[in-house]
Amino acid sequence: MKEAASSPALVLSRVRPGRIVAWTLLFIGGVIMVTPLLFMLSTSLKDASQVYDLRVIPAAPTLDNYVEILGDGRFTRWFINSTIIAVIVTLSNVFFDSLVGYTLAKFQFRGRYIVFIAILSTLMIPTEMLVLPWYLMASQFGWIDSYWGIMFPGMMTAFGTFLMKQFFEGVPDDFLEAARIDGLNEFTIWWKIAMPLVTPALSALAIFTFLGNWTAFFWPLIVTTSAELYTLPVGLSSFAVEQSIQWEKIMTGASIATLPTLIIFLFLQRYIVRGVMLAGLKG
Amino acid sequence: MATIELDSLVKRYGQTTVVHGIDLAIQEGEFVVLVGPSGCGKSTTLRMIAGLEEISGGQILIDGRIVNELQPKDRNIAMVFQNYAIYPHVTVADNIAFGLYRSKLSKSEKRQRVEQAAETLGLSHLLERRPSALSGGQRQRVAIGRAMVRDPAAFLFDEPLSNLDAQLRTQMRIEIKRLHHRLGTTSVFVTHDQVEAMTMADRIVVMRDGRILQVGTPLDLYEKPVDVFTARFIGSPTMNLVPATLRDGRADLSSGGSVRVPPSSAKTPDILVGVRPQDLVPTQADSAGLTVSGPVAVVETLGSETLVHIETAGQTLIGSAPGRQIPQIGEHLTLHAPSERLYYFDKVTEKALAA
Numbered sequence: 001m002k003e004a005a006s007s008p009a010l011v012l013s014r015v016r017p018g019r020i021v022a023w024t025l026l027f028i029g030g031v032i033m034v035t036p037l038l039f040m041l042s043t044s045l046k047d048a049s050q051v052y053d054l055r056v057i058p059a060a061p062t063l064d065n066y067v068e069i070l071g072d073g074r075f076t077r078w079f080i081n082s083t084i085i086a087v088i089v090t091l092s093n094v095f096f097d098s099l100v101g102y103t104l105a106k107f108q109f110r111g112r113y114i115v116f117i118a119i120l121s122t123l124m125i126p127t128e129m130l131v132l133p134w135y136l137m138a139s140q141f142g143w144i145d146s147y148w149g150i151m152f153p154g155m156m157t158a159f160g161t162f163l164m165k166q167f168f169e170g171v172p173d174d175f176l177e178a179a180r181i182d183g184l185n186e187f188t189i190w191w192k193i194a195m196p197l198v199t200p201a202l203s204a205l206a207i208f209t210f211l212g213n214w215t216a217f218f219w220p221l222i223v224t225t226s227a228e229l230y231t232l233p234v235g236l237s238s239f240a241v242e243q244s245i246q247w248e249k250i251m252t253g254a255s256i257a258t259l260p261t262l263i264i265f266l267f268l269q270r271y272i273v274r275g276v277m278l279a280g281l282k283g
Numbered sequence: 284m285a286t287i288e289l290d291s292l293v294k295r296y297g298q299t300t301v302v303h304g305i306d307l308a309i310q311e312g313e314f315v316v317l318v319g320p321s322g323c324g325k326s327t328t329l330r331m332i333a334g335l336e337e338i339s340g341g342q343i344l345i346d347g348r349i350v351n352e353l354q355p356k357d358r359n360i361a362m363v364f365q366n367y368a369i370y371p372h373v374t375v376a377d378n379i380a381f382g383l384y385r386s387k388l389s390k391s392e393k394r395q396r397v398e399q400a401a402e403t404l405g406l407s408h409l410l411e412r413r414p415s416a417l418s419g420g421q422r423q424r425v426a427i428g429r430a431m432v433r434d435p436a437a438f439l440f441d442e443p444l445s446n447l448d449a450q451l452r453t454q455m456r457i458e459i460k461r462l463h464h465r466l467g468t469t470s471v472f473v474t475h476d477q478v479e480a481m482t483m484a485d486r487i488v489v490m491r492d493g494r495i496l497q498v499g500t501p502l503d504l505y506e507k508p509v510d511v512f513t514a515r516f517i518g519s520p521t522m523n524l525v526p527a528t529l530r531d532g533r534a535d536l537s538s539g540g541s542v543r544v545p546p547s548s549a550k551t552p553d554i555l556v557g558v559r560p561q562d563l564v565p566t567q568a569d570s571a572g573l574t575v576s577g578p579v580a581v582v583e584t585l586g587s588e589t590l591v592h593i594e595t596a597g598q599t600l601i602g603s604a605p606g607r608q609i610p611q612i613g614e615h616l617t618l619h620a621p622s623e624r625l626y627y628f629d630k631v632t633e634k635a636l637a638a
Contacts, residue, residue, distance in 0.1 A: 172366060172368070174364040174365070174366055174368035175368050175370065177333075177335050177355075177362075177364070177368070178362065178364060178368035178369075178381075178426075178429075179381070180335065180354075180355045180356065181333060181334075181335075181355045181356065181360065181361065181362050182356070182381045182382055182384045182385070182429070182433075183356035183384050183385035184356075184381075184384055193370060196370075196372035197370075197371070197372065199372075
């Protein structure tokens with residue numbers, strides 16, 4: 001790299017045709033990914049009359065939509081709902097998935113393998129199939145239209161348990177045994193010794209879970225009935241059914257909703273890339 | 284300081300028995316080394332003493348108290364692991380302080396103990412560093428610091444030097460030995476390296492296939508090995524063994540010639556005559572000892588001595604010549620060992636023949 005940087009001629013001579021193809025493909029991919037986001041942002045800066053004017057840069061940009069949406073109590077409420085739900089479910093996953101993963105990875109007990117396979121097999125059942133039993137359960141327990149109703153199916157996930165189990169298997173037993181000799185109890189060993197050693201996996205799990213719940217639509221839509229309990233995606237979709245489709249409002253809401261994920265990505269992209277790689281390697 | 288007693292200690296994994304009822308009494312303040320090839324049960328034995336493995340039979344006593352059912356933390360022992368097992372996410376000081384996790388000392392007293400241990404081990408300037416910024420030797424010292432800060436009844440070392448390079452290993456060997464002299468804490472040290480065993484131990488326990496073959500001081504084992512395995516395991520290079528046939532109080536060697544054998548309890552005429560390379564030297568022959576001659580096949584120059592491999596009757600024997608005397612390959616050489624330096628073993632049972 002250093003050599004190449006010192007001589008531009010050398011840089012050109014080193015660029016192989018394969019590279020050019022790769023860059024072109026990546027560029028096209030990038031454009032495909034970014035265009036909808038650009039349109040979202042652009043539409044959010046237009047008023048209702050300009051929505052079908054497909055120029056990327058609005059003829060008369062306005063922040064009215066933002067003022068209106070942020071001034072609308074419902075939107076703030078949905079934003080808070082989504083935040084509460086995503087944060088709680090993420091914390092719950094980080095805690096329980098790793099606790100179960102650790103137990104499966106580090107303790108020998110009868111039936112361990114069966115438990116693991118049972119957990120893993122739930123990965124093969126599509127969400128659409130689970131929604132009905134979830135709904136019946138929620139309705140019988142009186143959880144319909146409550147935070148808990150939205151959160152309970154995701155409080156622990158098979159994928160998270162599997163991911164954490166794989167990671168804890170990589171923690172050398174000596175660490176745990178040394179801690180046992182030093183007098184730490186089993187829970188403290190997990191919390192103080194094992195957990196810090198799998199931080200990359202924990203951050204990956206936390207990021208995936210947060211993003212997954214932030215953008216979740218199907219189940220929150222089904223389990224909520226009152227507008228105060230909508231999450232952001234469900235709430236935004238309601239702009240499309242009341243009266244007419246208010247694209248500028250939807251896009252403004254979506255732009256604001258994208259902010260947290262964007263911030264998370266900017267600060268934690270290192271971990272996301274690592275998490276994807278790890279999940280790919282281990283899975 | 285404490286005594287450790289193993290009484291008919293057994294370890295089974297399912298149908299496989301890996302430790303077959305061993306007995307051992309370790310005195311207060313003693314430095315005992317368990318040595319043997321991998322899979323001999325030495326680490327398992329150590330882990331049973333630590334309480335990290337359940338025992339399948341027999342009992343373990345630490346300071347006269349049966350600890351079979353006690354958790355590791357209740358046995359008042361400290362252990363140093365092969366891969367150090369120091370926690371990468373906390374500083375050196377915090378790592379050492381983990382040794383005092385259950386201690387009722389005040390924070391400042393703990394801090395003082397940690398600093399004391401660090402000073403003893405030359406780690407004072409590294410206390411705020413993370414383990415990743417330490418060398419292998421320093422990491423192992425941190426692990427030892429964590430073990431000693433608690434002032435335990437016994438130290439257990441599980442191959443602690445195996446991950447270090449040769450030079451550092453020698454240095455740490457001396458440091459551990461010096462520390463033992465200073466603290467006088469009962470220590471059990473597991474290794475597969477006979478040099479470590481010889482140089483560090485008050486007593487060596489030679490193990491093989493889950494059984495104890497011999498217990499003794501390093502010199503005992505070197506001078507009076509009870510069987511072929513111990514004879515070959517202790518000492519470097521390994522002892523030469525020449526097959527021989529007993530006849531009229533003499534052993535006819537397969538390599539030619541014969542030696543006089545002291546009256547013994549040999550049950551069969553087939554025996555092995557052993558001689559250590561250090562005792563097989565190019566000197567004037569006398570009729571009582573072992574004399575072998577043949578062409579030189581390999582020469583290993585060590586400086587202090589020169590190891591000479593000679594071919595005789597289809598067998599390669601290793602002898603030693605003075606450091607500055609380097610024989611030529613192919614040169615015909617005669618080596619001799621006096622009779623009092625010879626070892627005799629039954630070829631079938633591989634046990635030493637009682638004189």
